[in-house]
Amino acid sequence: MERTRKPQQERAKKTVEAIIEAGFMFISRQSKETLTTTKVADIAGVSVGTLYEYFGNKEEILDAMYARFSEDVTAMLREVTPEVIRKTPDQGILHILQHLREMLSRDNQRYLHCAALLSQNLPEQHVAPIRQVLATLSLQYLSRNPEYINLPNLPVMNYIMTHGGIAALVHQLSSDDPMVTFDELSQGLATMARHMIEGSRRDAEQANP
Amino acid sequence: MERTRKPQQERAKKTVEAIIEAGFMFISRQSKETLTTTKVADIAGVSVGTLYEYFGNKEEILDAMYARFSEDVTAMLREVTPEVIRKTPDQGILHILQHLREMLSRDNQRYLHCAALLSQNLPEQHVAPIRQVLATLSLQYLSRNPEYINLPNLPVMNYIMTHGGIAALVHQLSSDDPMVTFDELSQGLATMARHMIEGSRRDAEQANP
DNA sequence: ATGTTTATTCGGATTCAACTCGGTTATGGA
DNA sequence: TCCATAACCGAGTTGAATCCGAATAAACAT
Structure with missing residues (x-):
């Protein structure tokens, strides 16, 4: 039983996309060290909880x-x-x-x-x-x-x-x-x-x- | 004013040495991800507090x-x-x-x-x-x-x-x-x-x- | 339409490792 | 022997990673 799910609906795919996009945005201004899941979620416009639906941990982003x-x-x-x-x-x-x-x-x-x-x-x-x-x-x-x-x-x-x-x-x-x-x-x-x-x-x- | 100190006495040099040594010992068996300051301190035979006397943070080890x-x-x-x-x-x-x-x-x-x-x-x-x-x-x-x-x-x-x-x-x-x-x-x-x-x-x- | 199920989202609560700090012990020299 | 300073200690604090149960939205059957 996986703890993370695959996005099925269109909006969920958008969410995953937004999170990855947010990751790139963050890294292009700051570094891997200062990256936190909360900040990425914020940039992506979703909550941490949502982020963890699709990414098991920070590294997975x-x-x-x-x-x-x-x-x-x-x-x-x-x-x-x-x-x-x-x-x-x-x-x-x-x-x-x-x-x-x-x-x-x-x-x-x-x-x-x-x-x-x-x-x-x-x-x-x-x-x-x-x-x-x-x-x-x-x-x-x-x-x-x-x-x-x-x-x-x-x-x-x-x-x-x-x-x-x-x-x-x-x-x-x-x-x-x-x-x-x-x-x-x-x-x-x-x-x-x-x-x-x-x-x-x-x-x-x-x-x- | 530095938060970490340089080892001056002989025993302190031994301590720093033991911590670095413990780092190598740990990494040769496990990975960077599973390394914690407490475990390194344990292996080195010193307390976390002592470790932080000489290393400002985990990365410095x-x-x-x-x-x-x-x-x-x-x-x-x-x-x-x-x-x-x-x-x-x-x-x-x-x-x-x-x-x-x-x-x-x-x-x-x-x-x-x-x-x-x-x-x-x-x-x-x-x-x-x-x-x-x-x-x-x-x-x-x-x-x-x-x-x-x-x-x-x-x-x-x-x-x-x-x-x-x-x-x-x-x-x-x-x-x-x-x-x-x-x-x-x-x-x-x-x-x-x-x-x-x-x-x-x-x-x-x-x-x- | 309406109820039902499943997907998605949310954010406060929990956990755990990084790091701190006040107190104790050891050392070296006056 | 005494004092100043170096070294050591480990319980306590902090904050970011992660969890989870409740709330909302889409999909879908009737």
């Missing part, structure tokens, strides 16, 4: 926000996949990053305003689906561009690119005074991928002339 | 733990710097990573047992000094190996390597079922650095024959 973000990223990735797999690796990466920036700027830059929260607290549980979709994208890419399949180190390179790339991006986006611009970083990641691929190829040729 | 970790990493980096700058970039990276693993295994693997905490919660404030020392190390490296100075993209490459590398490592270390081994990842990071340097060189020669 944040979880819903993280999930929303994660879904938006994965949706974007799935959407651009067909175009990306037609490009060179570095151009594909640039393509993804341009769409990412566009996505982060939607809704009056909602996500960018919450960058501190998302970069410092996004739990692995919600990052995992993003990695998953990136892995799928890589596979599709290889399937359409088999010339890259034989590269040695491919799994490790992939691992570093996805984990490291996400981290570098997130850090750039949430920094007040970034050491590099988003464009420089995008370009750098794309260039890095190109060099890694070319380098691996050379290594392979060296070993197997 | 965790902060002390993060700081301890950060200091251990930076100390290690400073220690290996002289040897690292005598090696090739990829060998230097491997050297650092071997020492890192050794450091993480000290004290009965204290840090590895707290990997989830350190990887998910280590605040930027405590990562920054590590990046700082890495930046210094890079500068010293370049100073001793000026042949790398003219590489285009050096700042961005450095940014990606430090931010991305740290993230990939931390993820690997805290994962129950890592997709790659620590050694593979070390090797991958070293190889990646080599390819990026060689690739940048080629690009530069291409543009400026």
